[in-house]
Amino acid sequence: MKWDDIGSLNCSIARSLALIGDRWTLLLLRNAFLGTRRFDDFQSQLGVTRHVLAERLKRLVEAEILNKEAYQPNRYEYRLTTKGRALYPVLLALTAWGDAFLDEGAGPPIHYHHKSCGKIMTPTMSCSECGEAIHPRDVIPMIGPGYVAEKKFG
Amino acid sequence: MKWDDIGSLNCSIARSLALIGDRWTLLLLRNAFLGTRRFDDFQSQLGVTRHVLAERLKRLVEAEILNKEAYQPNRYEYRLTTKGRALYPVLLALTAWGDAFLDEGAGPPIHYHHKSCGKIMTPTMSCSECGEAIHPRDVIPMIGPGYVAEKKFG
Numbered sequence: 001m002k003w004d005d006i007g008s009l010n011c012s013i014a015r016s017l018a019l020i021g022d023r024w025t026l027l028l029l030r031n032a033f034l035g036t037r038r039f040d041d042f043q044s045q046l047g048v049t050r051h052v053l054a055e056r057l058k059r060l061v062e063a064e065i066l067n068k069e070a071y072q073p074n075r076y077e078y079r080l081t082t083k084g085r086a087l088y089p090v091l092l093a094l095t096a097w098g099d100a101f102l103d104e105g106a107g108p109p110i111h112y113h114h115k116s117c118g119k120i121m122t123p124t125m126s127c128s129e130c131g132e133a134i135h136p137r138d139v140i141p142m143i144g145p146g147y148v149a150e151k152k153f154g
Numbered sequence: 155m156k157w158d159d160i161g162s163l164n165c166s167i168a169r170s171l172a173l174i175g176d177r178w179t180l181l182l183l184r185n186a187f188l189g190t191r192r193f194d195d196f197q198s199q200l201g202v203t204r205h206v207l208a209e210r211l212k213r214l215v216e217a218e219i220l221n222k223e224a225y226q227p228n229r230y231e232y233r234l235t236t237k238g239r240a241l242y243p244v245l246l247a248l249t250a251w252g253d254a255f256l257d258e259g260a261g262p263p264i265h266y267h268h269k270s271c272g273k274i275m276t277p278t279m280s281c282s283e284c285g286e287a288i289h290p291r292d293v294i295p296m297i298g299p300g301y302v303a304e305k306k307f308g
Contacts, residue, residue, distance in 0.1 A: 010263040012252025013184050013245055019256075021177035030167050033290055083255050088290045089279035090251060091167055093243040098166025101237050102173075107299030109164040115292045117284035125243035126280040130271035136187055136242045138269045145261030 010147055019063045020087065024048055025056050030091055032066065032084070037077040060084070092123035164301055173217045174241065178202055179210050184245055186220065186238070191231040214238070246277035 020026060027046055036042055043053050057078055060066040065084040071077050092112075099108040099122075114121040125134050174180060181200055190196055197207050211232055214220040219238040225231050246266075253262040253276075268275040279288050 011184070012249045012256060012262060012264070014181060014252075015256040016248040016252040017177045017180055021180060023171045023175035026171055026175060027168060030165070034295075085290055086251055086254060088288070089247040089277075090244065092279050092288060093247040094170040095166045097240055097244060098168075098170040100240060102166060102169040103300045108166060109298050109300040109302070110166070111296045111298040113294040113296050114281045114283060114286075114288070115294060116286055117281060119281075119283040120296075121284075121288075122282040123243075123288055124280050124282045125246050125277050126285070127268045127271060127273075128276040128278045129268060129273035130275075131280070131285050132268075132270055134242070134246060134268070134275075134277055136239055140267040140269060141188075142265045142267050142274075144263050144265040146257045146263045148263070 016090075019059070019065070020090070022056075024052060025060065026091070026094070028053070028056055028060070029065070029080075029084070029087055032078065032080050033088065033091060037079055039076070039078075042078075089123070089125075093125060096123045170244075173213070173219070174244070176210075178206060179214065180245070180248070182207070182210055182214070183219070183234075183238070183241055186232065186234050187242065187245060191233060193230070193232075196232075243277070243279075247279065250277045 020029065024046070028042060028048075031042060031045055036045060039050075039053065039057070042048075042057070043050060046053065048056075057066065057068075061068045061078070063083075064081055065087070066078040067081050068076050068078055095110075095112075103109070111120045112123065113119070126132060127134055174183065178200070182196060182202075185196060185199055190199060193204075193207065193211070196202075196211070197204060200207070202210075211220065211222075215222045215232070217237075218235055219241070220232040221235050222230050222232055249264075249266075257263070265274045266277065267273070280286060281288055
């Protein structure tokens with residue numbers, strides 16, 4: 001498949017990045033996975049301006065990645081939805097790459113203990129069918145059912 | 155582990171995002187994985203300004219994610235290094251999430267054929283030790299060898 005066949009409209013990467021493709025949003029989601037739920041906590045942890053944070057949270061609520069719930073009258077918590085929790089592999093992939101290439105020889109700052117098997121793990125992107133780790137050269141992109149053939153994409 | 159223990163300096167996610175955490179960079183890398191190597195091709199495919207593209211390519215070369223190689227005098231190609239190819243799981247994770255949640259019911263625009271097993275696959279983030287798909291609630295972050303205890307991170 002040539003690149004021209006895979007424009008934004010036909011690309012799940014581009015669609016995903018349109019929602020979460022900026023650094024603050026991904027850091028905000030990292031914190032949500034670590035248990036942060038309240039505006040002031042996100043703000044103090046990230047050191048982001050309140051304006052930027054409010055805009056990012058609003059966008060994530062609109063995208064149904066976070067759910068905004070009142071825990072007191074006029075006081076809200078932001079919790080990951082099912083769609084939001086499904087972003088965990090994106091964060092794990094960023095983690096694994098940083099651990100492998102950006103640790104300056106010191107080893108990973110954080111280890112990930114997998115409760116299911118009791119071991120320290122490396123998150124590994126694997127094939128759903130055979131379970132093997134996926135390497136770029138083993139993958140062939142093919143037209144799928146949601147491909148839109150009629151338009152020209154940029 | 156509380157959030158305050160996982161600041162930027164101790165976080166492989168934050169380190170990774172410092173290098174690749176913007177939308178153009180990730181789209182550019184997507185195209186590199188699809189075989190694009192030349193400035194003009196990146197430019198026409200992405201529709202990005204030459205200034206922005208030049209800046210992003212320069213940063214990726216400095217980070218040793220892309221290698222800049224002359225294929226003629228004064229004509230260059232940009233190829234993924236080993237470190238760059240290791241970003242494939244990040245793109246697959248974005249793809250899988252977009253396929254699952256942003257297809258508007260049409261199914262994935264692109265299918266991924268896994269040459270190793272011959273099947274259409276869903277990229278699945280799995281534990282390196284037991285092979286099971288990783289769910290957020292099954293993971294406990296723990297202090298690793300590269301953790302820096304002395305400083306306060308924001």
